[in-house]
Amino acid sequence: MPPQPLDSTASADSISGMALFLDVDGCLIDLAERPEDVVVPAGLIGDLERLSTRIGGALALVSGRAIADLDRLFAPLSLPAAGQHGLEWRAAPAGPVERVPVDRTVLARLAAALADFATGKTGLRVEPKGAAVAIHYRQATALGPDVIAFAETLLAGTAGWHALAGKMVVEFKPDGVDKGSAVERFLALPPFAGRRPLAAGDDVTDEDAFAAALRHDGVALQVGDREPTVANRRLPDPAAMRDWIARLAASR
Numbered sequence: 001m002p003p004q005p006l007d008s009t010a011s012a013d014s015i016s017g018m019a020l021f022l023d024v025d026g027c028l029i030d031l032a033e034r035p036e037d038v039v040v041p042a043g044l045i046g047d048l049e050r051l052s053t054r055i056g057g058a059l060a061l062v063s064g065r066a067i068a069d070l071d072r073l074f075a076p077l078s079l080p081a082a083g084q085h086g087l088e089w090r091a092a093p094a095g096p097v098e099r100v101p102v103d104r105t106v107l108a109r110l111a112a113a114l115a116d117f118a119t120g121k122t123g124l125r126v127e128p129k130g131a132a133v134a135i136h137y138r139q140a141t142a143l144g145p146d147v148i149a150f151a152e153t154l155l156a157g158t159a160g161w162h163a164l165a166g167k168m169v170v171e172f173k174p175d176g177v178d179k180g181s182a183v184e185r186f187l188a189l190p191p192f193a194g195r196r197p198l199a200a201g202d203d204v205t206d207e208d209a210f211a212a213a214l215r216h217d218g219v220a221l222q223v224g225d226r227e228p229t230v231a232n233r234r235l236p237d238p239a240a241m242r243d244w245i246a247r248l249a250a251s252r
Contacts, residue, residue, distance in 0.1 A: 003222050003234035006244065015248065018218075019058040019192040020051075021183050021209055023201030024065060024073070026167065027223045028245075030238050033138055035065070035127065038073070044242055045077050050249035052079065057093075058191045062086075062179050062199070062209055064171065066130050067097050082182035085164065085173060085205060087131040089182060091189060102131045102174050106161060110154065110172045117150050131173070138168035166203045180208030187216060200241065202226065 007014075025031055025038060028048075032038045052059040060080040061070050067083035067090055078093040087100045111126065111133045118124035123140025124147070126133065137147050151163040151170045164171045183199055186192045197218035199209040203226065210220035210230050222231035223241050235241050 002227075003220075003229065003231045006219075006221060006233040006235050015198070016055060017195055018055065019060075019187065019195035019197045020055065021060050021062045021179075021186065021197060021199040021213070023179075023203070023206050023209070023223075024061055024063040024070065026202035027200055027206075027238060027241055029073075031138075031167065034125070035136070040073050041242060043246065045074050047242070047246045047249040048074070048079070049077050051245055054249070056191045058195055060186055060192070062182055062201075062206075064129075064134075064166070064205060080186065082179065082186075084129055084132050085171070085179055086177040086182035087173060089185065091186075099131060100174065100177050103160070106158060107131070107133060107172075110158070110161070113154055114172075117147075129171070132171055134169050134171040136169045141168065144168070164205055166205045171205075178208040179206060180212040183209050183212040187212075200235075202238075 022028055028044065029038050029040055062082045063070055064085050065083055067081045067088045070081055070083060071078060080092055081090045082088065089098045111128055114126045114133060114135050118126050118135060121140065121143060123137065124143060125136045127136060135147055137143050147170055148165060155161060155163055160175050161172060162175055164173060183197060187197060197213040197216050198221060199213035200221040200223060201209060202223040207230060213220050214230065219233050220231040222229050222234045223238060235244065
């Protein structure tokens with residue numbers, strides 16, 4: 001069954017017992033041609049801070065970005081966060097960041113192979129992400145099938161790693177960690193424990209977080225119209241998501 005529209009008129013009281021796990025790019029903020037060109041709209045940082053306070057701090061960012069990048073975007077606000085699709089994890093605002101150990105030799109080999117592949121192909125961009133590496137083709141959409149085919153070939157002999165395909169991007173990361181495992185880890189700790197989860201996101205990379213929320217009788221909120229999805233609720237775009245957050249943050 002397709003996701004049903006989210007009740008965007010809900011009050012803060014209606015989510016007082018919930019834990020919110022929010023993707024960033026394409027969910028809270030609009031996508032840009034390059035990840036470094038995104039803009040955090042005026043008012044969003046304050047709304048997130050107020051909403052987090054109203055639900056007892058049970059609000060975390062769960063993103064493909066590194067946590068340091070999230071802190072830069074949302075400064076001075078610091079939130080619990082999972083970065084790089086769960087390869088980084090921070091339990092509390094401004095707390096220490098835990099990082100999953102990765103094989104740096106394999107990571108360097110993958111990054112070099114992607115750089116060689118992208119050489120001479122206008123619009124392709126390789127992004128080192130610390131514990132992972134991604135190749136973007138948003139500025140060269142016609143090359144998408146070639147990028148995906150190359151990713152499959154590159155990983156054919158690489159045990160313990162997989163390619164995560166998202167919107168105009170393929171990311172290479174170690175097996176065993178994803179946004180769903182990050183959500184599960186948060187739900188085992190205060191202030192998230194015992195709350196009903198709501199996981200929001202826009203991309204296939206958010207499906208693991210959606211599944212985790214649904215396992216706990218929660219809400220899986222798809223932002224946009226991507227199909228297929230396991231999500232059970234939907235908002236049309238990041239602007240609608242920001243409006244919903246603003247209403248919750250402002251309600252009494």
